[in-house]
Amino acid sequence: MKKWQCIVCGFIYDEAVGLPEEGITAGTAWADIPEDWACPDCGVAKADFDMVEV
Amino acid sequence: MSHPIIIIGSGLAAYNLARELRKLDTATPLTVISRDHAGFYSKPMLSNALAGNKSIQQLVMKSAETMASELNATILAHTEISAIDAAAQTVTINDGRVLPYRDLVLALGADPIRLPLSGNGAAGVMSVNDLDDFAKFSAALEGVKTVAILGAGLIGCEFANDLLARGIKPVVLDPSNWPLSRLLPAEAGERLAAKLTEAGVEFKMGVSASAVDAIEQGYALTLSDGSIVTADLVLSAVGLRSRTQLAAAAGLTINRGIVVDRQLQSSAAHIYAVGDCAEVAGLTLPFVLPIMQQARALAATLAGTPTVVKYPAMPVVVKTPACPTVVAPPAIGAEGDWQVEIADDGITARFVGSADELLGFALIGAATSQRQAMAQQLPPVLV
Ligand SMILES: Cc1cc2nc3c(=O)[nH]c(=O)nc-3n(C[C@H](O)[C@H](O)[C@H](O)COP(=O)(O)OP(=O)(O)OC[C@H]3O[C@@H](n4cnc5c(N)ncnc54)[C@H](O)[C@@H]3O)c2cc1C
Numbered sequence: 001m002k003k004w005q006c007i008v009c010g011f012i013y014d015e016a017v018g019l020p021e022e023g024i025t026a027g028t029a030w031a032d033i034p035e036d037w038a039c040p041d042c043g044v045a046k047a048d049f050d051m052v053e054v
Numbered sequence: 055m056s057h058p059i060i061i062i063g064s065g066l067a068a069y070n071l072a073r074e075l076r077k078l079d080t081a082t083p084l085t086v087i088s089r090d091h092a093g094f095y096s097k098p099m100l101s102n103a104l105a106g107n108k109s110i111q112q113l114v115m116k117s118a119e120t121m122a123s124e125l126n127a128t129i130l131a132h133t134e135i136s137a138i139d140a141a142a143q144t145v146t147i148n149d150g151r152v153l154p155y156r157d158l159v160l161a162l163g164a165d166p167i168r169l170p171l172s173g174n175g176a177a178g179v180m181s182v183n184d185l186d187d188f189a190k191f192s193a194a195l196e197g198v199k200t201v202a203i204l205g206a207g208l209i210g211c212e213f214a215n216d217l218l219a220r221g222i223k224p225v226v227l228d229p230s231n232w233p234l235s236r237l238l239p240a241e242a243g244e245r246l247a248a249k250l251t252e253a254g255v256e257f258k259m260g261v262s263a264s265a266v267d268a269i270e271q272g273y274a275l276t277l278s279d280g281s282i283v284t285a286d287l288v289l290s291a292v293g294l295r296s297r298t299q300l301a302a303a304a305g306l307t308i309n310r311g312i313v314v315d316r317q318l319q320s321s322a323a324h325i326y327a328v329g330d331c332a333e334v335a336g337l338t339l340p341f342v343l344p345i346m347q348q349a350r351a352l353a354a355t356l357a358g359t360p361t362v363v364k365y366p367a368m369p370v371v372v373k374t375p376a377c378p379t380v381v382a383p384p385a386i387g388a389e390g391d392w393q394v395e396i397a398d399d400g401i402t403a404r405f406v407g408s409a410d411e412l413l414g415f416a417l418i419g420a421a422t423s424q425r426q427a428m429a430q431q432l433p434p435v436l437v
Binding site: 010040043 | 096098102343346371423
């Protein structure tokens, strides 16, 4: 399980936790997040997420 | 060859616009000019960098060189624009060179507001509004035990929480009665204050600093009620004012920010403004979400498809881990009332209009999990 961070706002997506409030269940790998998903904090599209592993 | 699109500034507004533009137009020459280092960094991360133990080097995610090659752009760092000639479509840089543009985008940001403080320590009061400020601030924290923070707004509360990670005691001063007073109803603000206090922050509400004097060790602040607070360092976080001077000198229409229309065009043809310096449809919103909306709209316009900017509802996450908080304030002047539900583990505050419609909200603690669901019920900020 990895964590990914939005480089624009610092939002962290933790695969182990998922985003239950958005219907993304715990354990969802970054690769399995839909392509049209956007950062909940700043609106950057997934395609632009130069995510960094933390 | 056509003249370039020139973007002044290298903050999130400038670089997000450049990235969006390059998705639509890879050919038009692009020049980014900034008086700072022009490296790409995330400004929001500055107020939780201490907890994350981030060095200045780590905060710069991409150097100006990397950005230049990724964006296929010319980047002029440490280069200040001193004048704009809207009629001639040129800008003058500080070494006297005059550069022509096809279109000019002002992404100049905002200056921290400085309170009119008396005292011989006033000049030592710091503010953190960019990476260079943060570098100075974090260097000054060496050996510091207490930091007085002027202002209990978003930035003040975030830095207060972050300083705790370093074992430093923050003392937050604000003339209002509870933190984030412009965004939160009393109950929510009081909960935020209680949680942060529990974590180690001291709040002095209902007072403001009138003088800052340098003393043997640090500073003595004289407050409006006559009392005195001492601290090793003073950080001011009392708000921002759009950088409008350059635009004003060029004859552009200015109000609180550089006035632009829904296509982000200023009162002069071929000059646009985005980010903290821009006033869009009467709104100056110094946050990342509006910047992303602006960047996408203006990129399309500059690539040949005139596009108006729209804002969805834009909740703001307050980065105070000691008390998770999300705010979506109602529009200025919106009529309605706060309805507040208080639970042990959180607070749900709804700002509701006369037809029982949701116009804004504030969520504290466990209630922040409703953010997404509630944001969907809010009206868009700009349709
Ligand atoms: C500590 C902190 C935390 C924040 N946290 C959040 C958050 O969690 N969520 C959120 O949504 N927002 C947050 N914000 C606000 C957000 O970061 C800003 O709205 C955003 O970064 C502004 O970007 P900008 O590009 O408009 O301005 P800036 O980043 O200030 O960029 C302005 C640029 O213009 C250049 N410049 C200015 N004048 C000239 C000139 N004459 N010639 C050449 N160059 C010039 C500067 O060098 C700079 O590169 C935070 C802000 C701060 C300070």
